[in-house]
Amino acid sequence: AQSVTQPDIHITVSEGASLELRCNYSYGATPYLFWYVQSPGQGLQLLLKYFSGDTLVQGIKGFEAEFKRSQSSFNLRKPSVHWSDAAEYFCAVGPSRAAGNKLTFGGGTRVLVKP
Amino acid sequence: GAVVSQHPSWVICKSGTSVKIECRSLDFQATTMFWYRQFPKQSLMLMATSNEGSKATYEQGVEKDKFLINHASLTLSTLTVTSAHPEDSSFYICSARDLTDLYGYTFGSGTRLTVV
Numbered sequence: 001a002q003s004v005t006q007p008d009i010h011i012t013v014s015e016g017a018s019l020e021l022r023c024n025y026s027y028g029a030t031p032y033l034f035w036y037v038q039s040p041g042q043g044l045q046l047l048l049k050y051f052s053g054d055t056l057v058q059g060i061k062g063f064e065a066e067f068k069r070s071q072s073s074f075n076l077r078k079p080s081v082h083w084s085d086a087a088e089y090f091c092a093v094g095p096s097r098a099a100g101n102k103l104t105f106g107g108g109t110r111v112l113v114k115p
Numbered sequence: 116g117a118v119v120s121q122h123p124s125w126v127i128c129k130s131g132t133s134v135k136i137e138c139r140s141l142d143f144q145a146t147t148m149f150w151y152r153q154f155p156k157q158s159l160m161l162m163a164t165s166n167e168g169s170k171a172t173y174e175q176g177v178e179k180d181k182f183l184i185n186h187a188s189l190t191l192s193t194l195t196v197t198s199a200h201p202e203d204s205s206f207y208i209c210s211a212r213d214l215t216d217l218y219g220y221t222f223g224s225g226t227r228l229t230v231v
Contacts (some may be wrong), residue, residue, distance in 0.1 A: 032218055036222070041206075042224055042225060043208050043225045044210075045222070046221070048218075051218055063162065069182070095218075102161055103149075103162060103210075105156075105158050106158065106175070107158045108158050110156070
């Protein structure tokens with residue numbers, strides 16, 4: 001069965017500092033991986049996705065993620081955080097033959113940005 | 116880009132009444148739509164998957180008769196919370212999968228339901 005683990009529930013970072021959010025997945029084949037961001041009271045916005053090709057994926061808002069098959073990881077990074085990056089971030093995997101069309105989400109990481 | 120409109124964004128209803136939430140894909144056709152429930156400070160919990168013209172597939176533990184899902188067209192799915200109770204109060208989010216981009220999952224902005 002596919003699953004996603006985001007080990008960090010909360011991360012606090014100073015504005016201008018770098019950010020890395022961890023994501024580990026379990027998947028039967030070549031994974032389809034996603035990072036979404038959710039602002040309070042809002043839906044989810046896609047930051048980036050990966051399913052083949054270059055393992056370093058560029059997304060919106062200056063985010064990037066690197067797929068590492070050997071570590072079953074898909075960590076999200078941003079070199080310099082802005083106050084507007086304070087939000088909840090979700091890693092997801094899917095779809096698959098076993099799980100069908102649905103995405104499986106991690107528990108999320110809440111990012112707080114200090115001025 | 117792909118846009119999903121979810122309406123209403125918030126609703127307050129009395130116990131025992133029913134509430135309908137709409138999810139529309141505005142600029143693409145959706146083969147599949149998904150309904151999630153999200154509790155405060157938690158991840159999304161998938162409630163059901165619906166395909167246009169067929170019955171929804173509900174996740175284990177989700178009451179089919181309480182959460183009615185209709186997917187009548189390739190651009191519209193509705194979730195009706197029947198005989199709502201305070202414990203149904205939550206944030207509900209829909210997602211639509213693009214017919215032409217099978218890895219394109221677009222989310223609505225969510226509906227905050229409060230049952231009083």
